[in-house]
Amino acid sequence: MQSTVIAPSILSANFARLGEEVDNVLKAGADWVHFDVMDNHYVPNLTIGPMVCEALRKHGVTAPIDVHLMVEPVDRIVPDFAKAGASLISFHPEASAHVHRTVQLIKSHGCQAGLVLNPATPIEVLDWVLEDLDMVLLMSVNPGFGGQSFIPSTLEKLRRVRQMIDRSGKPIRLEIDGGVKADNIAEIAAAGADTFVAGSAIFNASDYAEVIGSMKAAVSAVRG
Numbered sequence: 001m002q003s004t005v006i007a008p009s010i011l012s013a014n015f016a017r018l019g020e021e022v023d024n025v026l027k028a029g030a031d032w033v034h035f036d037v038m039d040n041h042y043v044p045n046l047t048i049g050p051m052v053c054e055a056l057r058k059h060g061v062t063a064p065i066d067v068h069l070m071v072e073p074v075d076r077i078v079p080d081f082a083k084a085g086a087s088l089i090s091f092h093p094e095a096s097a098h099v100h101r102t103v104q105l106i107k108s109h110g111c112q113a114g115l116v117l118n119p120a121t122p123i124e125v126l127d128w129v130l131e132d133l134d135m136v137l138l139m140s141v142n143p144g145f146g147g148q149s150f151i152p153s154t155l156e157k158l159r160r161v162r163q164m165i166d167r168s169g170k171p172i173r174l175e176i177d178g179g180v181k182a183d184n185i186a187e188i189a190a191a192g193a194d195t196f197v198a199g200s201a202i203f204n205a206s207d208y209a210e211v212i213g214s215m216k217a218a219v220s221a222v223r224g
């Protein structure tokens, strides 16, 4: 079983104090940094790129940086993120002409590779590529914005992808992203997630350690 990971999405951080915000969530118990890259083309929003990832590394961040690319086309930005210090790079199959090739491209640059499924993307997209992946990311909101509500049908999707991963026998993480809160994380963990992105629930809280602590407690009551 994969260890539990809490990955705050810096989309909801105060960008004017980004280094300090990242230090504070890591000190508060976060495991990874979730880094949302939006291009105003694949999704209707525009955020941050490799220079900001590199700046976080130069600032002293050593935790894994989990880059979620909402960018089309995806391939040409992969080497830049690897060079900037990304640990994992995940992308949406709709944004790649050749999904298997993009997975190999990410790995050839020394990063772990993840595939991201939107709420309406069928899980069959995993059929011929699952065993090449380090992580499957299920979106529980439509990508583009933080602060949206968790889409309940994602729970059944999590259960089905959990079965696919277990059947593969490979150490593939199952990440969930969108609308994750302290009061729904237990049912999300019970459905099979091991890696939890939370943006607004963490960065909008006054005490990061308290919310991350309650998320971890709720997950460990389910996963042990």
Ligand SMILES: O=C(CO)[C@H](O)[C@H](O)COP(=O)(O)O
Residues within 6 Å of the ligand: 009, 011, 012, 034, 036, 068, 141, 142, 143, 144, 145, 146, 147, 148, 177, 178, 179, 180, 197, 198, 199, 200, 201
């Ligand atoms: O990828 C994303 C949006 O496209 C974000 O990671 C996600 O929305 C996190 O924010 P919140 O926890 O507030 O829903």
Ligand SMILES: [Co+2]
Residues within 6 Å of the ligand: 009, 034, 035, 036, 068, 177, 197
């Ligand atoms: Co994300």
